[in-house]
Each structure stands twice: as C-alpha cells, then as structure tokens.
Amino acid sequence: MLLARSKELLQEFSLEDHPLTKFTTGDDDGEGHIGDAYFLESGDKIRYFLEEDAVVDGKLNRPKDRAVTLQNERMRKLVRDLQFHVDPIALQSMVITKQPQIGGQVGEHNDSTFLYTEPPSALGFWIALEQCTAENGALSFLPGSHLTTPITKRFVRLPEGGTGFEPLVTAEVADRVAAESRATNNAYILETCEPGDLVLIHGAVLHKSERNTSDKTRFAYTFHMIEAGAKYDEKNWLQPTPAMPFSRILA
Ligand SMILES: O=C(O)CCC(=O)C(=O)O
Numbered sequence: 063m064l065l066a067r068s069k070e071l072l073q074e075f076s077l078e079d080h081p082l083t084k085f086t087t088g089d090d091d092g093e094g095h096i097g098d099a100y101f102l103e104s105g106d107k108i109r110y111f112l113e114e115d116a117v118v119d120g121k122l123n124r125p126k127d128r129a130v131t132l133q134n135e136r137m138r139k140l141v142r143d144l145q146f147h148v149d150p151i152a153l154q155s156m157v158i159t160k161q162p163q164i165g166g167q168v169g170e171h172n173d174s175t176f177l178y179t180e181p182p183s184a185l186g187f188w189i190a191l192e193q194c195t196a197e198n199g200a201l202s203f204l205p206g207s208h209l210t211t212p213i214t215k216r217f218v219r220l221p222e223g224g225t226g227f228e229p230l231v232t233a234e235v236a237d238r239v240a241a242e243s244r245a246t247n248n249a250y251i252l253e254t255c256e257p258g259d260l261v262l263i264h265g266a267v268l269h270k271s272e273r274n275t276s277d278k279t280r281f282a283y284t285f286h287m288i289e290a291g292a293k294y295d296e297k298n299w300l301q302p303t304p305a306m307p308f309s310r311i312l313a
C-alpha cells in the first residue's frame with residue numbers, strides 16, 4: 063500500500079513550482095536544501111526532495127520519479143502499543159527512496175542530534191518497503207554506541223536564518239568522541255532487511271547508509287517519536303504548526 067502510494071505520488075508531483083531542492087544530511091550547509099523554506103516548512107506537507115546527483119545546472123537529469131527522495135507528512139500510529147515512552151509524540155515522516163545509482167550516502171549520525179530533546183528521547187521507526195542490501199544502501203549501525211557516545215551537537219534554526227549545528231560539549235570532548243568513532247568505524251554492522259521489516263533506531267546510536275550503487279530503488283518509510291515530557295524547544299528545525307501539531311499517540 064505505502065509503496066504503491068509512494069510510487070503514485072512520484073508520478074503525480076509537479077516540477078513546475080518545485081525549487082529543485084536537494085536532500086542532504088551533510089555538515090556543510092552551503093547550497094543544499096538546508097535552511098531553505100521548502101525544507102523548513104516541510105513538517106506538515108508532502109514535500110519532495112531530490113537526490114543530490116539528480117540536479118545538474120539547475121535541471122533534472124532523469125525522470126522525476128527516479129529523482130526524488132519522497133516525504134510524506136502522515137503519521138503512522140503503528141506503535142500505539144509499544145511502550146518506549148511514557149507519553150510518545152510522533153513527528154513528521156518520510157519516504158526515503160534511495161534512487162538507483164544516485165541514492166545518496168547518509169553519513170554517520172545519531173537522530174537525537176536532529177530531533178533534540180532534553181533529556182534526549184528520539185526513537186526512530188524505520189520500515190523497509192523493499193529489500194535492503196549492501197548494494198542498494200542498507201543501514202548499518204555501530205553496536206553499543208548509544209551507550210558510549212554522548213550527543214555532542216544539535217541541529218538548530220539559526221537566529222540569523224537558516225540552520226546549523228550548535229555544540230553541546232566542548233570542542234575537546236567532541237574531538238575525542240569523533241576520534242573514538244573513527245577508531246571503531248570498522249565495527250559497523252550492516253543490517254540487510256526484507257520488505258516490511260521494522261528497524262527501531264535508538265536516538266543515540268550511530269548509524270549510516272552508503273550510496274545506492276545498484277539498479278534497484280531502496281524505499282523505506284521512517285518517522286520518529288519523542289517523549290512528551292522531554293523539552294522540545296523552538297531551536298529545533300522541525301516545528302509543529304497549527305495545520306499539523308505533533309501527534310500525541312496515547313493521549
Ligand atoms: O534510510 C537511510 O538511509 C537513513 C535513515 C536514517 O538515518 C533515519 O531514518 O534515521
């Protein structure tokens with residue numbers, strides 16, 4: 063259903079009023095989507111983010127349904143019964159399409175950096191809609207890193223506009239954590255999965271996915287939950303709107 067609907071939306075969306083915004087998770091916030099209104103206002107809308115390598119000289123270099131990494135605002139209440147949080151709140155969801163040949167790498171990160179709360183409470187729900195393999199960019203995880211790696215920075219809306227990272231620890235601590243993470247990098251474990259598999263991602267666990275070098279898509283549906291009792295402030299890039307307030311799952 064979700065896979066079919068995602069593919070339908072990809073056929074339907076119009077490029078005419080599209081800013082050709084690409085989806086990137088990199089640290090450099092130069093010319094990427096980061097900070098632009100199409101991204102910042104995406105929380106309560108269906109928005110379409112293009113693979114970085116799909117836009118050359120301001121033009122798409124492939125059919126639109128093969129260029130997009132799709133975002134869908136609908137919250138799945140699938141986890142009503144799971145008691146990870148006292149009072150869980152579901153945030154915006156995404157369909158990640160990871161297109162053949164160009165589906166970009168997602169660099170090492172933890173999700174609490176991007177959905178920061180005090181104390182950290184992010185939990186990711188990541189559902190494979192298609193088979194995920196080493197060739198098409200399956201997720202990999204650094205086991206135990208959620209216990210040993212502090213959240214060293216948070217992704218924020220900057221007062222002067224746009225977005226960036228705010229450090230949460232001293233530069234010394236951040237350097238040490240980065241060095242340790244580099245030293246253990248070869249301990250990443252690849253999680254291949256089948257369509258329908260649910261992967262629960264602890265907010266502090268380091269994870270990443272490589273570029274899709276295969277000729278197959280790698281569709282996945284993902285959303286995050288946070289704890290209602292934890293502080294979620296106005297610095298976070300994703301803000302609730304009147305059209306779509308964050309949904310309390312058990313309330
Ligand atoms: O699907 C991917 O490749 C990355 C997804 C991810 O990092 C997440 O859902 O938190």
Ligand SMILES: [Fe+2]
Nearest residue numbers: 171172173269
């Ligand atoms: Fe993530």
